[in-house]
Amino acid sequence: MSPRRQANRNSESVDNYLKAILALGGAEQRRVTSTALADHLGVAPASITNMLQKLAAAATPLVEYERHRGVQLSAAGKRRALEVLRHHRLIETFLYEVLDYPIEEIHEEAERLEHFISERFEERIAAKLGHPRIDPHGHSIPTMEGEMALQNSILLTEIEREGVFTIDSVSDRDALTLRQLKASGIKPGARLRVRKKTEAQGYLVSIGRSSAAFDLSHEAAGDIRLLAEQINLRPRAI
Known part of the structure; x- marks a missing residue:
């Protein structure tokens, strides 16, 4: 090598x-x-x-x-971590919005590319996209100055009551789960109705105005975050 x-x-x-x-x-x-x-x-x-x-x-x-x-x-480590995270989330957004990549494929591609793009290329991507603040998964994109807006959100697994909630973000760590969530209509901004908790610690849910309910496993629910201001629980920032 x-x-x-x-x-x-x-x-x-x-x-x-x-x-x-x-x-x-x-x-x-x-x-x-x-x-x-x-x-x-x-x-x-x-x-x-x-x-x-x-x-x-x-x-x-x-x-x-x-x-x-x-x-x-350290301060230097945090600056570098936020820089790489900005690269990652801008690349994901570019792949999804400009190159029409399926959402379940963009994380892995961004993982490969995030370490190597120049500041000039980063600026061109951001300008092309209109300087987005949120990536396709609903996660905040750090600014060039290394600042990142806090997203007050709560895991679906912390919800103990029925109700209608807005999905804040979905995890990008597992492509198969992400593909399944997408197929069910679960994405940032969608309205999720929690109908009841199941015996297996999962949830019976539906999306939007649809009356068609489906089971969501506890594992999959752990990949979904809901807007905290709609919920009478202490929010956690990511």
């Missing part, structure tokens, strides 16, 4: 760690445990420890890491 290709792979790995810490730390940027990071990335705990030590010991540290206390992003 060429040194340049190896460097690219190292850079991709670093970016993926920073994005994972950003996602798991939430809006409050809580410290993230190595176990949670290992589960999220599908990486062995020993590899997690080695990488975090390297990131913390870099000339410009990207994380603040203490064994047994977890990890959080």
Whole structure:
């Protein structure tokens, strides 16, 4: 393998760690445990420890890491994580709106491309799209200045009552689940009627004004977030 290709792979790995810490730390940027990071990335705990030590010991540290206390992003690490996240979500939006990619395919394509686009290319994509604030999954797109609007939303799995709610966002981590949700009409902005909770901890739901109800598994419900202001529960920002 060429040194340049190896460097690219190292850079991709670093970016993926920073994005994972950003996602798991939430809006409050809580410290993230190595176990949670290992589960999220599908990486062995020993590899997690080695990488975090390297990131913390870099000339410009990207994380603040203490064994047994977890990890959080440094200021430099957070800037890079938000930059890569902006690339990812702009690319997803471009693929979906301009190139007509199916929504279940855009995440994987964006994962490949997000590390390599230039600032000029990023600016051209944003201008072409009209500087969007939300990607096709309903997630906020960070600004060029590294700021990201908080989305007050609640997981469907936290809902304990019947009612009609607006879908805020859907997870992009599993293409098969995303394809199934799309086929059922579940997408950002759609109105979801929760009819009842099922014995298997799932939900009987319908979409919009349709009277056709269908079962939604607990796992799939965990990929759906609802607008919090419509719900008498404490919102959580993503």
